[in-house]
Amino acid sequence: MAKLLRVNMTDLSVRFEDVPEKYALLGGRGLTSSIIYDEVPPLCHPLGPDNKLVIAPGIVSGTKAPTSGRTSFGGKSPLTGGIKESNAGGLSSQKIARLGIKAIIVEGQPKEKGRFYVLRVDKDGARLLPADHLKGKGMYEVCDLLWKEHGEGVAIIGIGPAGEMLMSAAGICVNDQENTAGRYAGRGGLGAVMGSKGLKAIVIDDRGGPGVEIKNPELFEQGIKKLTQASLTHDVTKKGGALNTYGTNVLVNIMNEAGGYPTRNFSSGRFELASQISGETKAEIIHKRNGEGMTGHPCHPGCIIQCSDRWANPDGTFKVSVMEYESVWALGANCGIGDLDKIADLIWLCNDIGVDTIEMGDTIAVAMEAGLLPFGDADGAIRLLNEEVRHGTPLGRILGNGCVFTGRAFGVTRVPAVKGQGMPAYEPRAVKGIGVTYATSTMGADHTAGYTIAPEILGVGGKADPFAVQKADLSRAFQATTAFIDSTGYCLFDAFCVLDIPEGFEGMVESCAGVLGVNWTTQDAIRLGYEIIRKERLFNEAAGFTRAHDRLPDFMTKEPLPPHNTVFDVPPEELDAVYDFSKWPKEVVGEVAG
Amino acid sequence: MQIKVQVYAILRQYIPGASRGPLVMDVPEGTTVGQLIEQLPIPPELARVVFVNGIRQESDWVLQEGDEVGIFPPIAGGEGPGSWAI
Numbered sequence: 001m002a003k004l005l006r007v008n009m010t011d012l013s014v015r016f017e018d019v020p021e022k023y024a025l026l027g028g029r030g031l032t033s034s035i036i037y038d039e040v041p042p043l044c045h046p047l048g049p050d051n052k053l054v055i056a057p058g059i060v061s062g063t064k065a066p067t068s069g070r071t072s073f074g075g076k077s078p079l080t081g082g083i084k085e086s087n088a089g090g091l092s093s094q095k096i097a098r099l100g101i102k103a104i105i106v107e108g109q110p111k112e113k114g115r116f117y118v119l120r121v122d123k124d125g126a127r128l129l130p131a132d133h134l135k136g137k138g139m140y141e142v143c144d145l146l147w148k149e150h151g152e153g154v155a156i157i158g159i160g161p162a163g164e165m166l167m168s169a170a171g172i173c174v175n176d177q178e179n180t181a182g183r184y185a186g187r188g189g190l191g192a193v194m195g196s197k198g199l200k201a202i203v204i205d206d207r208g209g210p211g212v213e214i215k216n217p218e219l220f221e222q223g224i225k226k227l228t229q230a231s232l233t234h235d236v237t238k239k240g241g242a243l244n245t246y247g248t249n250v251l252v253n254i255m256n257e258a259g260g261y262p263t264r265n266f267s268s269g270r271f272e273l274a275s276q277i278s279g280e281t282k283a284e285i286i287h288k289r290n291g292e293g294m295t296g297h298p299c300h301p302g303c304i305i306q307c308s309d310r311w312a313n314p315d316g317t318f319k320v321s322v323m324e325y326e327s328v329w330a331l332g333a334n335c336g337i338g339d340l341d342k343i344a345d346l347i348w349l350c351n352d353i354g355v356d357t358i359e360m361g362d363t364i365a366v367a368m369e370a371g372l373l374p375f376g377d378a379d380g381a382i383r384l385l386n387e388e389v390r391h392g393t394p395l396g397r398i399l400g401n402g403c404v405f406t407g408r409a410f411g412v413t414r415v416p417a418v419k420g421q422g423m424p425a426y427e428p429r430a431v432k433g434i435g436v437t438y439a440t441s442t443m444g445a446d447h448t449a450g451y452t453i454a455p456e457i458l459g460v461g462g463k464a465d466p467f468a469v470q471k472a473d474l475s476r477a478f479q480a481t482t483a484f485i486d487s488t489g490y491c492l493f494d495a496f497c498v499l500d501i502p503e504g505f506e507g508m509v510e511s512c513a514g515v516l517g518v519n520w521t522t523q524d525a526i527r528l529g530y531e532i533i534r535k536e537r538l539f540n541e542a543a544g545f546t547r548a549h550d551r552l553p554d555f556m557t558k559e560p561l562p563p564h565n566t567v568f569d570v571p572p573e574e575l576d577a578v579y580d581f582s583k584w585p586k587e588v589v590g591e592v593a594g
Numbered sequence: 595m596q597i598k599v600q601v602y603a604i605l606r607q608y609i610p611g612a613s614r615g616p617l618v619m620d621v622p623e624g625t626t627v628g629q630l631i632e633q634l635p636i637p638p639e640l641a642r643v644v645f646v647n648g649i650r651q652e653s654d655w656v657l658q659e660g661d662e663v664g665i666f667p668p669i670a671g672g673e674g675p676g677s678w679a680i
Contacts, residue, residue: 235642235667235668236668236669241668242603242604242667242668242669245603245604246603250603250669251669253602253603253664253666254602254643254645254664254666254669257600257602257645257648257664257666258645258648258650259648270648278602279603280602280603280606280613281613284613457643457650458643458669459642459643459650463650466650563648564648564649
């Protein structure tokens with residue numbers, strides 16, 4: 001029987017608990033958000049003792065299901081003030097699951113400020129170890145030291161100096177098979193929540209663990225067969241397909257062509273240097289340098305899409321993983337920087353210091369808008385990260401708290417954020433549906449919460465006109481299904497193939513049902529997604545959010561965006577229609593509200 | 595009339611020099627997106643998403659002098675019904 005591991009940082013105790021019946025069928029985001037909803041007072045301070053950090057592998061994580069190594073991290077976000085789930089690849093998900101642990105709940109706060117601990121979890125249990133020797137260290141060194149101390153191959157979940165300093169842009173890092181620090185649950189400042197608990201790192205050694213119980217092996221096998229077939233045949237996810245060949249950065253050219261690639265702090269939808277930082281150019285350079293770089297890299301064992309990469313320096317030595325679309329955009333186009341080696345330096349620094357690349361890209365661009373440094377000044381941006389943020393100088397602490405905080409500090413009004421969280425790499429004035437998702441997601445501005453880019457730009461899962469404003473139905477459907485996928489442990493990129501191949505989605509649902517021993521239809525799965533969002537929304541309402549928070553920044557409704565010269569003109573009623581419960585499954589709205 | 599054409603991702607392997615910048619092409623008045631694709635040495639089934647001046651267009655769209663055309667393989671894209679909506 002799987003257990004919950006509860007870690008109390010106030011008295012430094014750990015205990016295993018039986019999983020309550022109500023959590024038996026949950027995993028990933030569904031589980032983290034349910035535990036936060038049940039146990040965390042919505043009005044608590046996110047960095048105080050009443051907040052909790054919940055870490056959960058997905059429903060199928062730890063089995064042989066393909067591409068299912070996502071770990072969900074949940075808590076009340078210091079960046080948004082609302083509920084947060086942020087998930088990452090890397091080694092942790094499968095290992096936590098194989099130790100028979102359904103979730104790790106970290107609560108309380110050490111009495112002694114400034115002390116940090118490492119939580120070690122293995123087949124014999126869990127214990128807290130002093131981590132004074134890791135204090136202040138960047139994530140690359142932390143990963144090296146912890147593999148030396150605990151053995152090669154263990155999973156590491158950790159925070160850099162930014163998390164220790166409780167910065168709202170701090171993320172939580174997970175190592176990969178090469179022990180590179182680079183897989184981040186970056187969004188929402190959960191690194192600061194971990195830091196507030198005095199927890200520097202978690203080490204997971206699954207050797208000798210019981211593994212994951214599969215209650216209906218036949219259904220499970222049938223499910224993963226269907227999903228694998230869909231993943232291996234779809235043009236986006238197959239071997240040699242777009243994601244595998246070029247990585248997520250393949251999106252640069254198409255978003256730039258569509259005029260939806262935010263440039264220089266969201267002042268244009270086209271970047272004149274886009275071709276220099278595109279996925280095509282990235283792959284070409286990696287292959288030309290012919291050293292330790294590679295494309296088609298798996299971020300966790302068992303991934304069959306393999307969209308990650310390892311970027312090499314001009315001399316062929318390894319530099320950083322991963323040159324993701326979002327990171328390259330945030331620290332590239334959004335800051336007017338068109339040089340992949342400089343962008344690699346910036347990503348390396350974010351990964352080491354432990355800050356979210358999206359939030360820091362938005363923040364540096366706002367600092368550029370404020371005149372702290374000119375757009376395109378890569379060396380200046382490197383200096384801000386390495387000398388200010390890393391060392392927690394007064395300026396570094398302003399920047400480390402994100403783009404909204406920085407905008408306020410310097411009187412900048414063009415700040416691209418919703419609910420306090422900086423926007424990712426899709427311009428809502430050129431792609432209206434993603435703006436509806438940014439505005440209404442329980443997470444703040446988050447593209448992964450409801451990726452309407454698929455039909456609006458990419459022609460996946462049908463086609464939708466990006467300029468049409470009637471997008472509530474589209475965004476709502478994507479948000480609900482995404483909440484389900486975020487609960488499974490499967491990577492959201494599986495969505496590309498399951499959007500177009502119905503058997504793929506059936507397979508995904510059947511594999512989950514096989515593990516849990518239930519009979520779920522795809523409708524049941526989507527309903528579960530709605531239930532998760534409903535709980536998150538109720539938490540946010542109790543934390544003080546209203547419809548006024550479901551809006552994009554003022555400037556986007558007024559400043560036309562080149563090249564299409566459009567503003568964000570989705571009417572407020574359309575945004576509110578995402579939560580028009582007459583369009584929701586009755587069981588969900590009734591059950592939770594009642 | 596003259597138009598500019600850019601192809602992306604795997605389509606570049608069919609057109610030498612395509613990564614260096616747009617191809618300038620002379621095509622007859624009234625040429626459609628579909629007819630343009632037939633003239634290019636790329637497998638037509640791989641020309642999945644086409645932008646004309648930054649707006650996605652279908653194969654029957656009639657091109658104009660000076661148009662800028664961007665052609666993408668499935669970067670994402672299929673033509674399935676979509677299985678998510680309830």
